[in-house]
Amino acid sequence: STGNEVTKPESYDVEYLTPVSIGTPGQVLHLDIDTGSSDLWVFSSETPSNLVNGQSLYEPAKSSTAQKLEGYTWKISYGDGSSSSGVVYRDSVTLGGLTVSSQAVEAATQVSEEFTSDSNNDGLLGLGFGSLNTVQPKGQKTWFENIMQELDSPIFTADLKAGEPGTYNFGYIDKNAHIGNISYVSVNDSNGYWTWTSPGYAIGTGALVSTQIMGIADTGTTLLLLPSTIVVMYYAQIPGALYDATQGAYTLPCSPTPPDFSFAVGDDGQVITIPGEYILYAAITSIGTMCFGGIQADSGIGFSIFGDVALKAAFVVFDGGKKRLGWASK
Numbered sequence: 001s002t003g004n005e006v007t008k009p010e011s012y013d014v015e016y017l018t019p020v021s022i023g024t025p026g027q028v029l030h031l032d033i034d035t036g037s038s039d040l041w042v043f044s045s046e047t048p049s050n051l052v053n054g055q056s057l058y059e060p061a062k063s064s065t066a067q068k069l070e071g072y073t074w075k076i077s078y079g080d081g082s083s084s085s086g087v088v089y090r091d092s093v094t095l096g097g098l099t100v101s102s103q104a105v106e107a108a109t110q111v112s113e114e115f116t117s118d119s120n121n122d123g124l125l126g127l128g129f130g131s132l133n134t135v136q137p138k139g140q141k142t143w144f145e146n147i148m149q150e151l152d153s154p155i156f157t158a159d160l161k162a163g164e165p166g167t168y169n170f171g172y173i174d175k176n177a178h179i180g181n182i183s184y185v186s187v188n189d190s191n192g193y194w195t196w197t198s199p200g201y202a203i204g205t206g207a208l209v210s211t212q213i214m215g216i217a218d219t220g221t222t223l224l225l226l227p228s229t230i231v232v233m234y235y236a237q238i239p240g241a242l243y244d245a246t247q248g249a250y251t252l253p254c255s256p257t258p259p260d261f262s263f264a265v266g267d268d269g270q271v272i273t274i275p276g277e278y279i280l281y282a283a284i285t286s287i288g289t290m291c292f293g294g295i296q297a298d299s300g301i302g303f304s305i306f307g308d309v310a311l312k313a314a315f316v317v318f319d320g321g322k323k324r325l326g327w328a329s330k
């Protein structure tokens with residue numbers, strides 16, 4: 001089987017939300033598909049109402065196929081400091097027309113302020129590796145791990161776009177969605193992430209700098225987080241760019257358009273070029289002169305993060321069968 005679903009960006013492409021149907025009859029929630037984590041958790045009838053602010057709720061009591069996993073709990077915290085926790089059900093979950101009849105659905109009984117204030121985000125659907133799942137006493141498989149063997153090919157693809165809807169495909173590669181070859185690189189899943197190594201980068205029209213950048217392909221992270229040495233080099237090319245200590249981030253003038261940023265993939269000379277405008281993340285001042293940089297340092301994380309700023313410049317194949325990533329321009 002194969003499937004596909006449209007995913008829509010929230011403002012500034014901060015995240016992409018995708019409709020997912022849970023339970024019988026189907027309850028449609030809009031979830032943040034996150035290759036950087038492996039829990040499927042939702043706002044629910046068990047989420048205290050003071051922590052709910054417009055989100056749609058999963059109500060297991062209204063689903064004829066919901067089964068409570070007695071004694072099972074989950075608790076997750078993300079790199080940005082947000083967190084959530086709760087109890088666990090098993091229920092039917094349909095994404096892109098593909099149904100997993102017995103998927104662990106984690107109902108939130110606690111969410112941090114970042115989630116409460118994100119009114120359109122009804123929860124997360126993790127597409128990382130199952131080893132990252134936080135359910136106790138037994139870790140649960142992701143939706144993709146559960147559907148994989150039914151797919152024509154054990155893969156999914158991400159085609160995120162700047163400021164417009166994109167697509168997640170499951171089980172097949174849409175040749176019309178990319179330009180030129182797809183270059184594949186091996187993935188090290190030992191830390192549960194889609195971890196790969198880029199052999200180098202280029203700034204603007206400059207020559208490729210050969211250096212290994214080890215990072216994760218993470219649809220759930222907004223920005224491109226890279227080694228500080230590379231980030232300093234990039235912003236040094238931009239008059240007026242500066243590290244804003246109060247924001248803890250690099251900022252740059254919203255005009256003119258800054259240089260493109262390219263990263264290499266594989267040993268066949270493939271590069272993905274991020275247009276400079278993607279690096280003008282959002283205006284900081286109300287007068288709109290300074291912008292928040294779409295490239296920031298990965299300091300303290302232990303690896304780089306190829307988040308949406310990078311992913312929306314590419315067509316990306318997440319190959320669960322061969323544990324590899326495929327990157328193509330589009």
Ligand SMILES: O=C(CN1CCCCC1)Nc1ccc2c(c1)OCO2
Pocket residue numbers: 032034036078079080081082124220221222301305
């Ligand atoms: O936390 C995330 C992504 N996360 C995805 C699920 C929703 C909440 C945000 N990314 C992230 C990961 C590492 C970081 C970081 C941010 O900031 C500094 O280090």
